[in-house]
Amino acid sequence: MILARVVGTVVATRKDPRLEGKKLLVLKPVSPEGKDESGYVVAVDTVGAGFRETVLAVAGSSARMAEGCKDKPVDTAIVGIVDTVSMDQKR
Amino acid sequence: MYLGRIVGRLWATMKNENLTGQRLLVVQPVTPELEDKGKCIVCTDWTGAGAGEVVYWSRAREASYAFFPEEVVTDATIVGIVDSLHVKRT
Numbered sequence: 308m309i310l311a312r313v314v315g316t317v318v319a320t321r322k323d324p325r326l327e328g329k330k331l332l333v334l335k336p337v338s339p340e341g342k343d344e345s346g347y348v349v350a351v352d353t354v355g356a357g358f359r360e361t362v363l364a365v366a367g368s369s370a371r372m373a374e375g376c377k378d379k380p381v382d383t384a385i386v387g388i389v390d391t392v393s394m395d396q397k398r
Numbered sequence: 399m400y401l402g403r404i405v406g407r408l409w410a411t412m413k414n415e416n417l418t419g420q421r422l423l424v425v426q427p428v429t430p431e432l433e434d435k436g437k438c439i440v441c442t443d444w445t446g447a448g449a450g451e452v453v454y455w456s457r458a459r460e461a462s463y464a465f466f467p468e469e470v471v472t473d474a475t476i477v478g479i480v481d482s483l484h485v486k487r488t
Contacts, residue, residue, distance in 0.1 A: 372416070
């Protein structure tokens with residue numbers, strides 16, 4: 308899974324009908340220390356993540372195992388809202 | 399599968415049902431010479447590995463088969479702890 312920050316939303320009226328009712332959020336991958344990493348990802352939100360929250364996103368066909376994404380064209384899903392990340396000191 | 403070192407841990411109360419009870423560990427991928435390589439990822443943990451340990455993890459859909467028949471939504475799972483590592487680069 309990757310850590311990412313919610314930086315935007317996507318609204319699409321013309322889309323695959325199986326994606327109806329799914330919230331699409333734009334994510335910015337971040338490092339555990341919170342530093343931005345490259346790229347953006349659009350993910351289906353299954354936990355009600357809010358703006359600028361750090362979330363846990365799963366990618367690939369495992370994303371279809373997220374809640375409500377079975378048999379849907381989804382390859383990235385938000386499966387958790389991060390409370391804390393604790394890193395070892397000696398990094 | 400890939401080599402990695404456990405460098406942290408993550409807690410998330412708001413998460414998918416089938417992730418409850420799963421340990422979420424931050425893993426730094428490493429080369430066979432144990433040098434850091436690439437970005438940190440978050441793995442579910444099947445082995446009960448501890449902080450700082452060198453592990454190997456599997457990716458994508460197969461990562462959730464470590465918990466089979468239980469369906470855990472994960473695309474990276476630690477499936478083994480490395481005892482020793484021998485690389486012969488001629």
